[in-house]
Amino acid sequence: MGGQRGGACIISRAVAEAIKLKAREIEAETTIEFLERLRALGEEVIALEPSMAxxxxxxxxxxxxxxxxxxxxxxxxxxxxxxxADELIERSRNAVEKISEYGSGLIIDGDTILTHSCSHTVLKVLERAHEEGKKFRVIVTESRPLLEGRETASELLSKSIPVTLIVDAAICTVMRDVDKVMIGADAILADGSIVNKVGSLPIALAAYASNVPLIVVVESLKF
Structure with a gap:
């Protein structure tokens, strides 16, 4: 599963920018040859992050x-x-902006929100709600093995958003104090299920058992 720092949308934008730059280095005499080499480049990139739609x-x-x-x-x-590439990057930025606007409306004063890993889109939602003057706190899992949650906690602290960092094993213990769970996703499958950072499933199960809403914030590029 995914576990990359910065979030899948940031990575996909970086991919678009990288392909844009590498395309200039492709040596080809015909469009067919160019397309073949561009396809090969694309397959190499996809192989690096196969779970990220x-x-x-x-x-x-x-x-x-x-x-x-x-x-x-x-x-x-x-x-x-x-x-x-430029159009894709711009669409992604606009999508996250719209998601942050809608998502912030789901947060109310006094909320305790639990999140997992490091989702750029989730961070944008939380930052937007904070900018709107809403008072809430965030619980962030460490998100082992790569500890992306520490990056999330650091980013929230830099925005003066109250945050508590917990070990992944404490999920069930803290869930009774949580009002909403908000996570990102690497991919949304045809049946509506998601692919995300390892540890997302036990969080979803704990939220379900405690009757806590689970909100997944993603752009359409992940379908």
């Missing part, structure tokens, strides 16, 4: 844009890759 979708979106345009030269292909 946003990474695969970012790659496929860029490839599809170039194929459909039927560019006449490799130079035209490079331009199309650049345009597609």
């Amino acid at each position: 946003s990474v695969r979708n970012a790659v496929e979106t860029i490839l599809s844009r170039v194929k459909k345009a039927e560019a006449a030269t490799p130079e035209e292909c490079i331009k199309l890759v650049s345009e597609a």
